[in-house]
Amino acid sequence: MLYAGIDIGSQSTDVVIIDEEKKIKGYSVISTGAIHKNAAESALAIACSNANCNVDDIKYVVGTGYGRKNISIASSQVTEITCHAKGAFYLNNDTRMILDIGGQDSKVIKIDNLGNVVDFIMNEKCAAGTGRFLETMARILEVDLSEMGEKGIQSEKDVKLSSICTVFAESEVISKIAEGDKCEDIINGIHNTICDRAIGMIQRLSLEAVLTMTGGVAKNRGVVRNLSERLGISVFVPEEPQIVGALGAAVIAYEKSNRR
Numbered sequence: 001m002l003y004a005g006i007d008i009g010s011q012s013t014d015v016v017i018i019d020e021e022k023k024i025k026g027y028s029v030i031s032t033g034a035i036h037k038n039a040a041e042s043a044l045a046i047a048c049s050n051a052n053c054n055v056d057d058i059k060y061v062v063g064t065g066y067g068r069k070n071i072s073i074a075s076s077q078v079t080e081i082t083c084h085a086k087g088a089f090y091l092n093n094d095t096r097m098i099l100d101i102g103g104q105d106s107k108v109i110k111i112d113n114l115g116n117v118v119d120f121i122m123n124e125k126c127a128a129g130t131g132r133f134l135e136t137m138a139r140i141l142e143v144d145l146s147e148m149g150e151k152g153i154q155s156e157k158d159v160k161l162s163s164i165c166t167v168f169a170e171s172e173v174i175s176k177i178a179e180g181d182k183c184e185d186i187i188n189g190i191h192n193t194i195c196d197r198a199i200g201m202i203q204r205l206s207l208e209a210v211l212t213m214t215g216g217v218a219k220n221r222g223v224v225r226n227l228s229e230r231l232g233i234s235v236f237v238p239e240e241p242q243i244v245g246a247l248g249a250a251v252i253a254y255e256k257s258n259r260r
């Protein structure tokens with residue numbers, strides 16, 4: 001029998017399918033789009049195809065993410081906090097702190113040596129410090145989102161953005177371009193703005209030795225590098241950071257099903 005986790009986020013809908021040994025059999029990451037129900041169904045179909053199984057082979061489904069109420073196939077719903085903690089601990093059980101930066105919110109979660117959530121902080125009030133901020137900036141700079149990380153790493157000069165708000169930062173970036181600052185340096189400044197926000201949250205919970213970063217922004221090597229340097233630790237990034245919430249949901253599906 002198989003177990004699945006479905007995470008409907010503001011940007012991506014992610015599905016992970018695991019087996020009786022809690023091994024990952026298949027997964028998918030697709031764009032959420034406007035209709036959550038369609039996203040869940042499509043992502044599940046792709047993950048099934050990757051796992052070489054049928055939807056009927058799945059015994060228990062747990063839904064998570066901000067669209068979790070719209071997953072009709074899910075037997076239960078669990079918060080993102082619990083799922084990210086579960087997924088990150090499953091991938092690396094030395095993890096004591098998780099930083100998740102998604103499309104519209106960011107959160108820091110503290111867990112104990114059994115993977116239980118001890119504390120968390122969530123920022124969902126504004127776009128600054130989230131993937132949305134990076135998307136806006138990439139558009140202004142006419143750089144592909146997936147190239148931002150590498151470009152930022154090439155920076156040789158500090159360019160600091162002073163605006164906290166995305167709207168003001170947008171015009172600040174435009175004037176930096178006009179002033180002749182190099183694209184790489186502006187990007188690095190943008191990455192540091194993301195790091196400022198994240199570090200502020202991390203410090204409020206006090207940094208733990210093993211920090212796992214999840215969510216799509218963890219794919220940006222520039223953000224991860226700056227964060228590691230500024231925190232003085234090596235931030236652990238899973239192979240596919242975007243599926244960690246769905247993975248946690250799948251592990252919870254396994255546990256719920258086997259508890260009954």
Ligand SMILES: Nc1ncnc2c1ncn2[C@@H]1O[C@H](COP(=O)(O)OP(=O)(O)OP(=O)(O)O)[C@@H](O)[C@H]1O
Nearest residue numbers: 009010011012102103104105131146215216217219
């Ligand atoms: N290949 C990539 N390279 C760099 N950044 C990326 C890449 N893919 C996605 N991202 C970033 O990840 C963000 C989306 O992350 P994710 O899929 O974790 O969000 P989400 O879970 O849908 O959102 P939320 O949890 O806030 O509801 C995008 O806004 C973008 O900034």
Ligand SMILES: [Mg+2]
Nearest residue numbers: 009102215245
């Ligand atoms: Mg998310």
